Amino acid sequence: xxxxxxxxxxxxxNAIRYFNIAKELKKKLEGMKNxxxxxxxxxxxxxxxxxxxxxxxxxxxxILVEKQWxxxxxxxxxxxxxxVLIGRDEKQNEILVRNHLDQNDLFFHANIKGAATVILKDxxxxxxxxxxxxxxxxxxxxxxxxxxxxxxxxxSVNKDQVTKSSMxxxxxxxxxxxxxxxxxxxxxxxxxxxxxxxxxxMIVSEYYKRDLDKPILLSxxxxxxxxxxxxxxxxxxxxxxxxxxxxxxxxSYTIRS
Numbered sequence: 001x002x003x004x005x006x007x008x009x010x011x012x013x014n015a016i017r018y019f020n021i022a023k024e025l026k027k028k029l030e031g032m033k034n035x036x037x038x039x040x041x042x043x044x045x046x047x048x049x050x051x052x053x054x055x056x057x058x059x060x061x062x063i064l065v066e067k068q069w070x071x072x073x074x075x076x077x078x079x080x081x082x083x084v085l086i087g088r089d090e091k092q093n094e095i096l097v098r099n100h101l102d103q104n105d106l107f108f109h110a111n112i113k114g115a116a117t118v119i120l121k122d123x124x125x126x127x128x129x130x131x132x133x134x135x136x137x138x139x140x141x142x143x144x145x146x147x148x149x150x151x152x153x154x155x156s157v158n159k160d161q162v163t164k165s166s167m168x169x170x171x172x173x174x175x176x177x178x179x180x181x182x183x184x185x186x187x188x189x190x191x192x193x194x195x196x197x198x199x200x201x202m203i204v205s206e207y208y209k210r211d212l213d214k215p216i217l218l219s220x221x222x223x224x225x226x227x228x229x230x231x232x233x234x235x236x237x238x239x240x241x242x243x244x245x246x247x248x249x250x251x252s253y254t255i256r257s
Contacts, residue, residue, distance in 0.1 A: 114143030133205035135185035146251035221254025
């Protein structure tokens with residue numbers, strides 16, 4: 001080890017100078033050790049964060065199971081287990097009426113331009129409570145939700161009352177002419193209930209009577225955008241947010257319970 005002696009200083013003064021240098025180097029070394037320790041802690045914390053994030057993303061992936069044929073549309077069920085088909089757009093509205101509206105079904109529609117076609121399978125065999133459930137779905141899956149409307153009138157008719165023909169010729173895609181008497185459901189509130197049934201996401205009417213895990217009521221409002229709501233529900237239900245974006249009506253939301 002090479003040591004430089006300052007000849008202008010006494011031996012004692014040189015010793016003091018090197019003592020101070022050594023003390024400063026020791027202080028810097030301790031600072032470096034502390035910095036490395038803090039860096040190790042930060043690296044470990046980031047590793048844990050990434051691990052948890054990966055676990056959450058993994059758990060939120062939809063389980064790949066064979067889809068039911070009706071899942072290409074929006075869908076729901078009544079309390080008695082009857083299937084409800086809901087069009088996502090004009091093209092699907094057309095497909096539902098052309099291909100899936102049968103003689104024993106009922107056609108539901110909110111009394112507003114820009115509403116989904118809603119079909120209650122085996123609806124002619126349903127009671128008033130089932131019809132009220134489906135009427136609420138028809139009201140909720142309409143432009144009324146986007147416009148934050150609280151109540152809408154809804155009607156239902158039989159298959160043979162729904163036609164594409166009018167005095168001016170055939171109507172455009174998703175447009176239908178209703179003939180004859182309609183059954184009305186006046187002042188139907190726009191409310192949806194969501195929850196889990198054996199880990200399956202259910203979006204049903206507020207009047208749905210079967211038990212659901214972690215039920216929540218949603219109504220039109222300005223508290224959450226659809227995207228914000230999807231993120232919140234994704235964490236709450238441990239389901240990918242795309243599931244909510246795909247199946248909920250357009251507009252903003254209020255969580256009621």
